[in-house]
Amino acid sequence: MEPLVAYLWVIPALPLAAAAVGAAAPRGARRLAAGAAIAAMIGALALSSLALARTLAAPAAHQYYNFSWFDLGNGAVRLGWLLDPLNALMCVMVSLVGLLIFVFSLGYMRGDENFKRFFCFLSLFAAAMLCVVVSNSLLLLFIGWELVGLASYLLIGFWFHRPAAAAAAKKAFITTRIGDLGFLIGLVWLYDATGSLLLYDGGNGFLESHALGDLATQVLAGGLAVPTAISLLIFCGAVGKSGQFPLHVWLPDAMEGPTPVSALIHAATMVAAGVFLVARVFPLFSADQELAAAPLRALTVVAGIGAITALMGAAIAAAQNDLKRILAFSTVSQLGYMMLALGVGSWVAAIFHLLTHAFFKALLFLAAGSVIHAVHHEQDIREIGGLSSRMRTTFATFAVGMMALSGVPFVFSGFWSKEAILHAASEWGPSRLPLYAGLAGVVLTAFYMTRLLCEVFWGPARSPAASHARESPAVMTVPLVVLAIGAVGLGFLGTPAWPWLQSRLTGAEVPARPLLDGGALMALSVLLVAAGLGAGWALYGRRPRATATAADPLAAAAPRLMAFLAARMRLDELYAATLGRLNDLAAALADVLDRWVWGGAVGLLARLGEFVGLLNREVDEVGLNTGFDTVSEEIRRAGQAYSRAQTGEAHGYLRTLALAFVVLALLVLFGGGR
């Protein structure tokens, strides 16, 4: 056994230890908490890089180290660590992007009085995500998964004194829990069907051909294959965590947290977990592909949800006015692209896009944080304007991120990963719809990012805060520059001409194709990007908004559509009117049942008891009373005396208990009672 893989637990343990240090340190220990968090991330990054270097030597091998957690009944609950190129790349990405975000937070959160708590939670978040990434057992992955949910709750609600933040934190937690419930049921079913939750276990893991082959032959009523059902249940978890339609509603609200948290959630950790999960158990999802007559295939659902989400997120983003909300919906849309890639069977393209997206979305969020920091927490893009000359570094890096996200050809990483997804979608047999949704999303993405850039950085400054904005300190701009380099350079790892990433991830050499392979599709998408950029420029760049209250040109042209999109397609209202109402109804029903049916039954019994009591009393009064009166008087007096011991003070009772326990212990020890 390779020694390194057995020590893989150190990667999540380091930030976890930093979180413990942060939790135990006194409130004023700002340097200690931040230092521990950043040192732990550097350690995790170094270890992950070492692991990556080790695994790239033999990319086809899945190295794992399993151990038994505890025995129960005839079986044992086993956990383990896994090391292969997918894990190692994710580890490096999470720890690198996380590290940069941590450094940025040093500047962004400097004025916050709960600085120490913030770094403690950040470390916990990173630890949970790294735990998800390195685990070789779905159970361990689930534990990390839930910890990610907890940490996101704590961080989104970091400014919990603001009601909106507290509500957003609750919404994020509850919405993802809905998906997690499906995931948990899927886990239990999977354990029941295969007897193992380990991914790889010398032939017995559920991702290996032995167990998977058994699984694929089982069919439920209605012809639905068991692996399809389990995959869809597990996919529920991914839908919740990765903000896919219809559970995406928490993601835009999660903007209530501090901006570094948004960057962490949207780029490196939380939403990446869902895509990573599906890519990780991809053999399970594709197990039903071989079946001749399956009514529904898991990957078809994944592709459909991804296509809907990609298009919907991009459309809503075009109508938002809040700087961070636009980026949030763009994340929703990009995650849709990743799910689409998974659904059409190219998990490699999904992971490629996940990695490039992590860099440019972290860049965009941190640059947005730098803007928000400079204009005193103004987030409405109509109120900002004209920052290009005042914040040159932020502007330049934001523009790089914007072009990477829009898919400006050849230089930026977003172009290559998006091309990979569109290429995979064009080769998918069952339907062309995902491809069309993807192409439509490309136009919208280029359009709304151009709009965002023009509104924030061009034109006149439209508020006093914006006209006095100054560039952020180096501790905030240096991470931006590093991320910008990543947002450009990362794309060259996976071009068709040199498919390094693809070969390493699959463990088999992927043949190189000409750089401009699939030229027609590529030309079409370049054309669409140009159309989106041009439309954005024509509407928002040529004549920049003059005042904060000037009407939006699109909203003036199609007021109803834009109002519908600005209200996020009214999905929140729909949920409140249906699911929320349903919940209220169930509560009211339970209340009525409790009050009248059960309460009535209990009341009836009570009346019966009362009646028997009355009868009894009459008998007693007449027959027995006189003799007992004196005795009972004595007892009553004794009880009164005794009742003085019942002080009602719980501490007094506890103290008596403790004292009695000590006396008992002394008696047993020295009283010769044994």
Place this chain on the structure above:
Amino acid sequence: MSPLQICLAFSSALFAVGLAGALARSNSILVLLGIELMLNAANLNLIAFWRFSPHGSPSTGVVFVVFAIAVAAAETAVGLALVISIYRHQQDIRLEEATRLKG
């Protein structure tokens, strides 16, 4: 010291910490916390005796502890519900003020 003795010493320490917490705190949530600590010290003892006994079978120690943890979870839920209703009554969760049950 043998491993068993280390475990027992540790659980005694944990028990003492929990007892001190339960007795010294006036916030009823913290008292609950202390009680949980004591309970876990007892669980630790069960596990330790099971682990270091010559004929430990999984159906003894572990099952006891899993049951105890489940019961403790239920008990905590009830306890916290009580704390909430006490808070609703007296706008305060200090234990020494909750003396309505005196005889």
